[in-house]
Amino acid sequence: MPALPLSTSPEVAEALADGRPVVALESTIISHGLPRPDNLEAAREFEQIVRDGGAVPATIAVLDGELKAGLTAPELERIAAEDVPKLSVRDLPVVLAQGASGATTVAATSWIANRAGIRVFATGGLGGVHRGASASFDESADLTVLGDVPITVVSAGVKSILDIGATLERLETLGVIVLGFQTEEFPSFWLTSSGHRLDWRVEDAFAVAAVMSSRDALGQPAGIVVANPLPLEQQLDPTVHDAALTQALGEAEQQGLSGKDVTPFLLQRIVEITGGESLRVNLDIARNNIRVALRIATAWSELST
Numbered sequence: 030m031p032a033l034p035l036s037t038s039p040e041v042a043e044a045l046a047d048g049r050p051v052v053a054l055e056s057t058i059i060s061h062g063l064p065r066p067d068n069l070e071a072a073r074e075f076e077q078i079v080r081d082g083g084a085v086p087a088t089i090a091v092l093d094g095e096l097k098a099g100l101t102a103p104e105l106e107r108i109a110a111e112d113v114p115k116l117s118v119r120d121l122p123v124v125l126a127q128g129a130s131g132a133t134t135v136a137a138t139s140w141i142a143n144r145a146g147i148r149v150f151a152t153g154g155l156g157g158v159h160r161g162a163s164a165s166f167d168e169s170a171d172l173t174v175l176g177d178v179p180i181t182v183v184s185a186g187v188k189s190i191l192d193i194g195a196t197l198e199r200l201e202t203l204g205v206i207v208l209g210f211q212t213e214e215f216p217s218f219w220l221t222s223s224g225h226r227l228d229w230r231v232e233d234a235f236a237v238a239a240v241m242s243s244r245d246a247l248g249q250p251a252g253i254v255v256a257n258p259l260p261l262e263q264q265l266d267p268t269v270h271d272a273a274l275t276q277a278l279g280e281a282e283q284q285g286l287s288g289k290d291v292t293p294f295l296l297q298r299i300v301e302i303t304g305g306e307s308l309r310v311n312l313d314i315a316r317n318n319i320r321v322a323l324r325i326a327t328a329w330s331e332l333s334t
């Protein structure tokens with residue numbers, strides 16, 4: 030077997046070797062989820078939140094044919110500035126073979142983080158089952174990869190651009206543990222709740238680390254989704270939300286969009302339609318999730334060293 034073409038930054042490698050907390054961060058949110066130049070500022074801020082909490086950030090991406098766990102400052106700038114493709118897990122062998130670069134989705138980030146030995150990951154929202162998936166079969170590989178990779182990912186649920194009920198059903202089928210973080214309800218990203226109830230609620234980061242530990246003891250293959258809702262006062266106004274969603278979905282259908290172009294299109298349109306308000310909420314969500322992931326990584330490090 031050839032060596033794994035994975036480069037872990039010295040800072041991340043040292044933290045992992047010492048059992049200190051590390052939080053993986055996704056790069057698709059930087060390259061495709063947020064507009065320039067706010068995206069670079071956000072990417073730096075996300076890393077800083079992790080550092081301020083005493084942990085090490087590992088932003089994950091592919092650069093020049095190499096998987097990266099932990100980026101240098103110039104590498105982070107490249108991901109924010111260059112037009113790089115959005116990479117899921119199946120794209121990794123191709124970009125590696127071509128010596129190319131790209132930003133990683135939740136699926137690819139989870140996969141790479143796991144290979145690097147990182148257990149906790151913060152993102153904004155997960156990919157999931159798209160509306161109309163019973164005809165289009167459009168379901169994000171985020172779900173199947175989470176069924177296969179022992180990562181704990183903190184998210185604000187999935188966006189209402191998806192079929193949330195179907196997404197939860199698929200997570201169940203795939204054996205992915207879903208924990209409501211101080212909630213019984215699955216959030217829907219910009220909104221605090223989706224109206225879908227969860228089986229399990231946890232009160233703090235130590236409770237999540239305890240589930241990670243018992244998951245390991247049982248040797249189950251799947252990951253853990255920690256559903257972390259925005260506080261009500263930070264959510265997008267539901268009326269603004271519903272109108273923007275209806276309009277964006279209609280435009281995507283009119284333009285005949287399909288496949289991996291759908292999510293970035295809808296996100297971009299919703300930012301435009303809400304006059305940037307959805308973006309503010311998006312940033313709050315990412316920050317919130319990073320803070321919770323930081324606490325989980327810290328609890329995990331205390332529990333496992």
Ligand code: PSU
Nearest residue numbers: 057058062134135154155156169170289
């Ligand atoms: N959902 C969001 N924001 C995002 C994404 C999803 O609210 O930026 C990105 C994530 O990187 C996620 C990916 O992993 O889109 C899922 O895309 P697809 O449905 O093509 O698998």
Ligand code: MN
Nearest residue numbers: 167168288289
């Ligand atoms: Mn898809």
